[in-house]
Amino acid sequence: AQSVSQHNHHVILSEAASLELGCNYSYGGTVNLFWYVQYPGQHLQLLLKYFSGDPLVKGIKGFEAEFIKSKFSFNLRKPSVQWSDTAEYFCAVNAPYNQGGKLIFGQGTELSVKP
Amino acid sequence: DGGITQSPKYLFRKEGQNVTLSCEQNLNHDAMYWYRQDPGQGLRLIYYSQIVNDFQKGDIAEGYSVSREKKESFPLTVTSAQKNPTAFYLCASSALATDTQYFGPGTRLTVL
Numbered sequence: 747a748q749s750v751s752q753h754n755h756h757v758i759l760s761e762a763a764s765l766e767l768g769c770n771y772s773y774g775g776t777v778n779l780f781w782y783v784q785y786p787g788q789h790l791q792l793l794l795k796y797f798s799g800d801p802l803v804k805g806i807k808g809f810e811a812e813f814i815k816s817k818f819s820f821n822l823r824k825p826s827v828q829w830s831d832t833a834e835y836f837c838a839v840n841a842p843y844n845q846g847g848k849l850i851f852g853q854g855t856e857l858s859v860k861p
Numbered sequence: 862d863g864g865i866t867q868s869p870k871y872l873f874r875k876e877g878q879n880v881t882l883s884c885e886q887n888l889n890h891d892a893m894y895w896y897r898q899d900p901g902q903g904l905r906l907i908y909y910s911q912i913v914n915d916f917q918k919g920d921i922a923e924g925y926s927v928s929r930e931k932k933e934s935f936p937l938t939v940t941s942a943q944k945n946p947t948a949f950y951l952c953a954s955s956a957l958a959t960d961t962q963y964f965g966p967g968t969r970l971t972v973l
Contacts, residue, residue: 750903752903755901778959780961782964788966789951789964789965789966789967790904790951790953790964791964792961792963795961836903836904838904840959848906848909848919849894849906849962850906851896851903851904851905852903853901853902853903854901854903
């Protein structure tokens with residue numbers, strides 16, 4: 747069965763620090779990859795996605811992610827975090843040609859940015 | 862305004878009662894989904910529907926039921942058979958089953 751693993755459950759950073767959140771998945775076929783963000787009290791929003799093409803994907807609010815097929819990874823990065831980036835971040839994967847494209851989520855990483 | 866609406870935002874029920882959570886979308890999406898979110902477990906798929914009058918069980922369907930009589934509506938019933946129903950429930954939709962999913966604001970259900 748497919749699975750998605752996020753390495754860090756809780757990350758605490760100071761403003762202006764760089765961010766990298768790890769995400770690994772276990773499926774050898776074609777995948778679509780997503781990062782979602784859930785700000786406190788708000789609903790889940792799409793940060794960025796990768797379907798095909800350039801493996802370096804840019805999203806909203808200065809976030810980017812790199813798909814490394816050989817490592818089954820899709821890590822999220824931001825060069826300089828802000829207090830407003832405090833949120834929970836979810837990596838998700840679906841296999842469009844398998845299991846009806848069900849979206850499998852990681853456990854989530856809670857990011858706390860200290861002002 | 863286009864989007865996904867879920868109501869109510871907070872819901873309290875007594876143990877042993879069935880409760881139905883509403884999800885409506887006006888995005889003209891074919892596919893709709895229900896997830897359950899628990900702290901430290903991410904989102905887990907309860908049921909999904911790729912087309913009207915058809916739906917499939919997700920990973921944790923036991924104790925839940927759904928219907929998809931209209932394209933824009935996908936209500937979820939949490940039955941008394943669900944052993945641990947207190948959770949945050951999220952509804953999502955996508956144009957096609959393999960497309961990006963968009964989420965509603967969620968319903969927080971507390972069973973007393």
